Amino acid sequence: MSSRRSFLQALGLTGGAVAAATVSRVAMAALPEPVIQTSPDTMAPLLPSTGRPYNPVVTLNGWTLPWRMNQGVKEFHLVAEPVVREMAPGMKAHLWGYNGQSPGPTIEVVEGDRVRIFVTNKLPEHTTMHWHGQRLPNGMDGVGGLTQPAIQPGKTFVYEFVARRPGTFMYHPHADEMTQMAMGMMGFWVTHPKGKHPLIDEVQRDYCFLLNSYDIEPGSYTPKIMTMLNQNLWTWNSRMFPGIDPLVARQHDKVRIRIGNLTMTNHPIHLHGHEFMITGTDGGPTPKSTRWHEVTTDVAVGQMRQLEFVADEEGDWAFHCHKSHHTMNAMGHDIPTMIGVDHQDVSRRITQLIPDYMVMGERGMADMAEMEMPLPDNTVPMMTGQGPHGSVEMGGMFSMLKVRKDQKAGDFKDPGWFKPPAGTVAYEWTGPLAQPARQVEKVTPAQFEMSVRKPTGHTGH
């Protein structure tokens, strides 16, 4: 108790804020009312009503936390709590998050702002809050045991610092991290520049989202937190395709996409139809001399990348992680490759014993996307999403950049499917076919024999 009190006194906080550490009813009155979001939809950008003006971001399937201005300080209230997150239509997960959602709301401030964040813990175990990438006093860094005592269940802590550097950041606990991040505790933070910045361009669309992953057995609701690498749900802001909203742009808009990775593996993020440049990391804006064009950029574990391009090509452009297993939804990991195996006879005999027996993957896995098979409750199909030409055969970390001539400025609504001009869509050839050229194999098996030398101890090293 006394250590917590002295911690808060060391922050130079008033008596009201010190009392807030014990969350009495009276003290709670001194806190900004927590704002709770129940919808997983992409919310319209939050235009700043107080403080310095800026162009707000749009959080994919998320929202921005409103603040209260208190004598020149921006005050936010985050509540760490169990939440129910709809990860895609037909599938809900029991996660831990902030203010009703996982990830938590995006926090947007302006370079130079003094920020005070109240963090209330409504979880069954202690937590802290780490402000990833920020310059701040050491005692505000949120590392449980190292820079502060943990926030016990039912308690509220106060963090206060000046957002010194503009850029793309995130927040997450630094207490029982393995559990709390596997359960979905994380959020985005954007510090906008206070004026014109030589390395930060003005853009018409500014999107952000976090890469996260879960291991939830088909038919169940709670992530298995002990899984280190074999997660089965690959998500953007705890959503998976077809539950991820498209990123919308008006043709010729300059677009910025900010991505942070809080999974346990890297994600090569790939955009179709356009080249982009990396204009920032969690270390801040990148020098112009370091920028080159890419269509795929790797976002490693714990990193953030800010990519920018002009959306000058109309259409519905795929935008996804290039690890093909990350554009799939829940599946079993122990399925053998059956391509080329004709097991009709085996199948017929098994069916006599097990009437519902089904052969998987004889021609590849695309059949799975079309298959109308019963799924356990609370499961989305492995590969899915209907497009204008059939199944998109995607899940997980997949979305679309939808570029339209007539998309209105500030309109982020899905414009529906692209209607391509006549003569610009790949089509079936029905004329005569010449014999295709093939590389002829000139090596005979006899020429290709190998002699195998077996290990004979350590001589010769």
Ligand SMILES: [Cu+2]
């Ligand atoms: Cu990936």
